[in-house]
Amino acid sequence: MIRLEHVTKTYPKASRPSLDDVSVSIEKGEFVFFIGPSGSGKSSIIKLLLHEMAPNRGKVVVNNKDVTSIRGWSISKFRRTIGCVFQDFRLLPNRTAYENVAFALEVIGKSKAVARRVVPEVLELVGLGGKEHRYPHELSGGEQQRVAVARAFVNRPLILLADEPTGNLDPDTSIEIMRLLDRINRTGTTVVMVTHDSNIVNQMRRRVIEIEGGRIVRDQARGVYG
Amino acid sequence: MRAKYVLTEVFVGLWRNVTMTIAMIITMAVSLTMLGASLMLYLQVGDMKDWYYDKVQVSVFLTSDISDQQRADLKTRLETDPAVQKVFWESKEQAYERFKQQFRDLPDLVKSIGPDSLPESFRVTLKDPNQSTAFKTALEKAAGLDTTATTDDGTAASPSADPSASPSGGTGTTTATTAAGDTKPIAGIKQVVDQKKLLEKIFSIIGSVQSMALIVSVAMGIAALLLVANTIQVAAYSKRREVAVMKLVGASNWFIQAPFVLEAVFAALLGSVLAFLALVAGKVFLMDGSLSDLNQILTPLSWGRVLLMLPIIALIGGLISSITGWVTLRAYIKK
Numbered sequence A: 001m002i003r004l005e006h007v008t009k010t011y012p013k014a015s016r017p018s019l020d021d022v023s024v025s026i027e028k029g030e031f032v033f034f035i036g037p038s039g040s041g042k043s044s045i046i047k048l049l050l051h052e053m054a055p056n057r058g059k060v061v062v063n064n065k066d067v068t069s070i071r072g073w074s075i076s077k078f079r080r081t082i083g084c085v086f087q088d089f090r091l092l093p094n095r096t097a098y099e100n101v102a103f104a105l106e107v108i109g110k111s112k113a114v115a116r117r118v119v120p121e122v123l124e125l126v127g128l129g130g131k132e133h134r135y136p137h138e139l140s141g142g143e144q145q146r147v148a149v150a151r152a153f154v155n156r157p158l159i160l161l162a163d164e165p166t167g168n169l170d171p172d173t174s175i176e177i178m179r180l181l182d183r184i185n186r187t188g189t190t191v192v193m194v195t196h197d198s199n200i201v202n203q204m205r206r207r208v209i210e211i212e213g214g215r216i217v218r219d220q221a222r223g224v225y226g
Numbered sequence B: 001m002r003a004k005y006v007l008t009e010v011f012v013g014l015w016r017n018v019t020m021t022i023a024m025i026i027t028m029a030v031s032l033t034m035l036g037a038s039l040m041l042y043l044q045v046g047d048m049k050d051w052y053y054d055k056v057q058v059s060v061f062l063t064s065d066i067s068d069q070q071r072a073d074l075k076t077r078l079e080t081d082p083a084v085q086k087v088f089w090e091s092k093e094q095a096y097e098r099f100k101q102q103f104r105d106l107p108d109l110v111k112s113i114g115p116d117s118l119p120e121s122f123r124v125t126l127k128d129p130n131q132s133t134a135f136k137t138a139l140e141k142a143a144g145l146d147t148t149a150t151t152d153d154g155t156a157a158s159p160s161a162d163p164s165a166s167p168s169g170g171t172g173t174t175t176a177t178t179a180a181g182d183t184k185p186i187a188g189i190k191q192v193v194d195q196k197k198l199l200e201k202i203f204s205i206i207g208s209v210q211s212m213a214l215i216v217s218v219a220m221g222i223a224a225l226l227l228v229a230n231t232i233q234v235a236a237y238s239k240r241r242e243v244a245v246m247k248l249v250g251a252s253n254w255f256i257q258a259p260f261v262l263e264a265v266f267a268a269l270l271g272s273v274l275a276f277l278a279l280v281a282g283k284v285f286l287m288d289g290s291l292s293d294l295n296q297i298l299t300p301l302s303w304g305r306v307l308l309m310l311p312i313i314a315l316i317g318g319l320i321s322s323i324t325g326w327v328t329l330r331a332y333i334k335k
Helices: A042-049 A073-079 A097-106 A112-125 A141-153 A171-186 A198-204 B002-016 B018-054 B068-080 B092-102 B107-112 B129-142 B167-180 B195-238 B240-248 B253-290 B292-296 B303-334
Strands: A002-009 A019-026 A031-035 A057-062 A082-086 A159-163 A190-194 A207-212 A215-220 B057-062 B084-090 B121-126 B189-194
Touching: A002 A042, A019 A042, A019 A057, A019 A207, A019 A215, A031 A042, A031 A171, A031 A198, A042 A057, A042 A159, A042 A190, A073 B240, A073 B253, A082 A141, A097 A112, A097 A141, A112 A141, A141 A171, A159 A171, A171 A190, A171 A198, B002 B018, B002 B195, B002 B253, B018 B129, B018 B195, B018 B253, B018 B303, B057 B068, B057 B129, B057 B195, B068 B084, B068 B121, B084 B092, B121 B129, B129 B189, B129 B195, B189 B195, B195 B240, B195 B253, B195 B303, B240 B253, B253 B292, B253 B303
Parallel strands: A031 A190, A031 A207, A082 A159, A159 A190
Antiparallel strands: A002 A019, A002 A057, A207 A215, B057 B121, B057 B189, B084 B121
């Protein structure tokens, strides 16, 4: 499903690479944590998987496609197969929960009828039934993140990338979000989550890949934060 | 549905930066007016050149002491010349009448000139008006006039003295031999004037006005272009959240960029309509209004030509702003 082969990424003007000869393979339906201190290079992995940047060396393969070779129009098509959740939610403030989720469908050319059918369903799934018409500022942090998860999941992506999704949330809310991601994972969606929240990692007992100084120092099935 | 989305975005976007939008429209309008005006001037001058150059005559002014025999000889010579189409004789009286008519607004000048002070002349129409300079040179040579001494003609020295004589000068010499017939100088010619020389002076002045208008319109065009680039960047910045989310969920670049580009195109089209109205106003109030007296000199500006400007400036304005918008956004969205 996801394969990094000897990937090296050095940012311009950086003295050392943020990813140094990293090779990792993630199977379909897995739930994987990338952990490590700030600046260890774990967020770079998300950017590589989204084709927001290209590696200096090595190959990034997602859904059997060499991401580095995707060009132009295909990049946007490729991104439709990946859902994304971030620490800062990235919701549109002038749109309701429903509209935020529907926006994701609208901009990839789905009709309003499709949105009317699918959006309430997915909002129900993330536990926001009844709050469809609230604006982001009328929702709590946890609820906003649920909207973001709903938006990421509404296209039924094969992969869900989560970049510190609980970074702005209190522990109880974080656990609720994790339960949600777990549920999504159980539908067969591969979940890749970057975090440094040790509680969560320890509770979930899933595959843990630890990165330090741009290198993988640990790759453990059913691991803990350590 | 998507078209509706895009259109809504366009008008919301234009309204959000309404001052910028107005500035963009005005700059577009002014630069396209300049462009349209200089384009029309260009076409018009082309017409005028054709019209005037076709009517170029060579005036052969005669000396006041010319005898009837000499005049008749000269007339025959000119009429038998193969390069000549028509010869018209203007008497002193006719010249005086024409002078009075031309300068009727300046009675003092007319009074100072007596009916006798204007020379009689032959007006020679050539088969090929472009040959007028060569014809004049040849005739002057045949008449024994020193061409280098005439002030209005610096180009044609006598061919024998000038090794770099142009080919047209060469044909002119041939014409001269046929015109002169023998080596004896033609008597009774005072001066030969080639109207083409005068026209060339006028057209070179018009030409520099033309290039000035063109330079101004290009400068305005660059200003409009930069303004479009700036406006679009401001618009893109004000919608950066939407753009980020769109990229995230896999909206195509076309879908992200289209509303911004259409904003710019819409402003450009509005600008070109304003520019067109300005050109129409220019025709009504200037060409047909206060400058209508000039219609004797200028070939009249047709409505068809003014109408032709609308698609041209709309196309140019639309293309410039859409290309600028697209390029600006590509650079902006890639960040």
